Amino acid sequence: MEISILMLIDILVTLVVSYKFFTLVKETRAIQLLNGVLILLLIRFFSGILGLKIFNSLLDQVKTVILIALPIVFQPELRRALEHIGRGNLINQLRRRDKFQTHIDKLVAAIIRLSKDKIGALIVVKRATGLKDIIDTGIELDAILSVELLINIFTPNSPLHDGAIIIDKNRLVAANCLLPITKNSNLKQSFGTRHRAALGISEESDALVIVVSEETGVVSITYDGRIESNLDEFSLKERLFSKFDELGVN
Numbered sequence: 001m002e003i004s005i006l007m008l009i010d011i012l013v014t015l016v017v018s019y020k021f022f023t024l025v026k027e028t029r030a031i032q033l034l035n036g037v038l039i040l041l042l043i044r045f046f047s048g049i050l051g052l053k054i055f056n057s058l059l060d061q062v063k064t065v066i067l068i069a070l071p072i073v074f075q076p077e078l079r080r081a082l083e084h085i086g087r088g089n090l091i092n093q094l095r096r097r098d099k100f101q102t103h104i105d106k107l108v109a110a111i112i113r114l115s116k117d118k119i120g121a122l123i124v125v126k127r128a129t130g131l132k133d134i135i136d137t138g139i140e141l142d143a144i145l146s147v148e149l150l151i152n153i154f155t156p157n158s159p160l161h162d163g164a165i166i167i168d169k170n171r172l173v174a175a176n177c178l179l180p181i182t183k184n185s186n187l188k189q190s191f192g193t194r195h196r197a198a199l200g201i202s203e204e205s206d207a208l209v210i211v212v213s214e215e216t217g218v219v220s221i222t223y224d225g226r227i228e229s230n231l232d233e234f235s236l237k238e239r240l241f242s243k244f245d246e247l248g249v250n
């Protein structure tokens, strides 16, 4: 078989597009469904070879239902993916990164100071999932994010220090908010309600949550129902950056 240049280009383009698609969905809930679809296609392939006619037609029906249901169930992910492609322009990306760096720098500077002073904090950073029901449990602020404001809010005895704050891009949306507590029973005993609340909201939304322990000053981050502890300034910035870059916040 002759391999033409066109064929090589074809393979390369398919690989690049598949890789891009995979990186877009890998940390979303779409990945589980994608795995399911791949398994289904594999079963359909073998059942085709074996000539199991009734089973084949059943699998074909299931495939049709899934194809119709996909765009409905994954409407937010699809929208994000299309927006991501639309933002491909390099200048826009650089501009976005720059603006974005400023929000992250402010946030991280405040967290590091809170950590040094062992001031407990619970900071929910909104991503794609709306958090209206959580915001409604607290006090709406809609203030521009600043290091001083963040420190002021969490300073013990300040009227807003209890509960969580919600941040959306460079705005501090609300404080004093109540988060759902995780039901995960495999957590370390040392994680109290502040950390359990951070995990709870990260299980129910795609938000990133930063926790500063009042007892130890340790900084943790939760996302997708997972917790990472003992983050220093560098790794915290790195986590925030990669999570938001993925989403394309501006």
Ligand SMILES: Nc1ncnc2c1ncn2[C@@H]1O[C@H](COP(=O)(O)OP(=O)(O)OP(=O)(O)O)[C@@H](O)[C@H]1O
Residues within 6 Å of the ligand: 120, 121, 122, 161, 162, 163, 164, 177, 178, 179, 180, 181, 190, 191, 192, 193, 194, 195, 196, 197, 212, 213, 214, 215, 216
């Ligand atoms: N469901 C919740 N939603 C929002 N904030 C909460 C919630 N539960 C607890 N908190 C916050 O956590 C504080 C209590 O933290 P607690 O000491 O139980 O947690 P912890 O995980 O051990 O943290 P630390 O290491 O800071 O002690 C409360 O004063 C409140 O500000």
